[in-house]
Amino acid sequence: MLDIILIFKTIFLGIVEGLTEFLPISSTGHLIVCADIIKFNTEITTLFEIVIQLGAILAVVWLYRTKILNLITTAFKDKKSFDFIINLFIAFVPASVVGFFFHGIIKHYLFNPITVSFALILGGYAIIYIENKKLQVKTQEAYDITKKSALIVGLAQILSLIPGVSRAGATIMGGVCSGLSRKAAAEFSFFLAIPIMFAATLYDLYKSSSILNFDSCIIIAVGFVSAFISAIIVIKWFIKYISVNNFKLFGWYRILFGALLLGFYYFKG
Template structure:
């Protein structure tokens, strides 16, 4: 196995794990970094699916007690049934809109320059939202109602546009719709589980012919790197949101997006889809 390819897998896996649950767009970073590393072939499409699965399994592990409690109570516990219902309602907008528009968006917007533009726009939106005085009325996921979950679900659906950030859209949407910062962040993590599992199954089905046993070492390296990096990031983010807002991530998005556009304009980097 090519050691250079394994190194690329390691780097991309780490980046996926670090960015998946931060409001800076993991898909956008993978598109840009994949172009920079010249890893944009057919294998890379399946690779990115696999490492996203590694990141979401890290969340499942971190919240295994809450998930186990929810699954165990589906048959008899009204609280857990209600929690599962909230996740289903929040998941539906992304599921429906994803089936309708996923292929079109992937064909036209999955490129570094579109991502850079979305990073910049999203960064300014985060700055605007953070400067508004939103007063939370929901301090716990268990206090949410189905209209709250539906509205956050539509916010999450905006992340179909690469560079938007699934976690950023759900967290910022949650703040706008009355969730506390911690509640919005936790619901973003929970909502990621059905959303990303469904996206993974759909993408694997669409790209089944690209799966080869010879690629297993590359996928394994990226998967493990994403799993470990995501597990560390989730814990750190929950601690961070207790005392900070997301302004630093907004400025990071803006600066990063401007750098990508500047390097393209100056001809310093030839970005490819």
């Protein structure tokens, strides 16, 4: 029988995932730290942290279902739709290739609170630095992204393989640096999350299939649902927020949170 405390921990981590997946503050980093603090230590912890991200990604699929359906149905009829899919593929490839070859090494050596803390702080400074440069906006809508910008976003996404960097943070700021508006960079990041997280989830499920059982599937399912619901709320808020604000708030949050974590784990011993 499943432990009720474990179920509450699962719901909590699912909410953390949904709240942080699409903000430039690192969902993986928050999951690692929160799981450590609440002592969510099971044989499927790492798998859980990857798979529940799919719940958050499905929130994007639901909210952008009309655009996604339009992309699929017009891919071979409309040049703009076809070009957008090609640009998603261009941005998808770099991190996928690097992740495939270094997946085990990254998990073994970098999935820890100290790495997360430093990545949060450095990423925060990077966001503030980029925002202070006040870069020229050349592309207002995600659909109009160029192949060059897509490649820059894809290369930036490689950095997100380091826990604490943030996939959303890397891709959004990569987009901003390449001339995308904040809204366009965020929406392209949302769409890009769909193939990259589906691939990562299926790969992890395949690699960890031997440790899955009824109880672990229930744990993952509960986290999945709570991530889906909380992500829907956050995505709607985030798009409204960045329409009139920059990303500096998230940069300062990362620095503060990362510093607090370093202090916590230093005194924890």
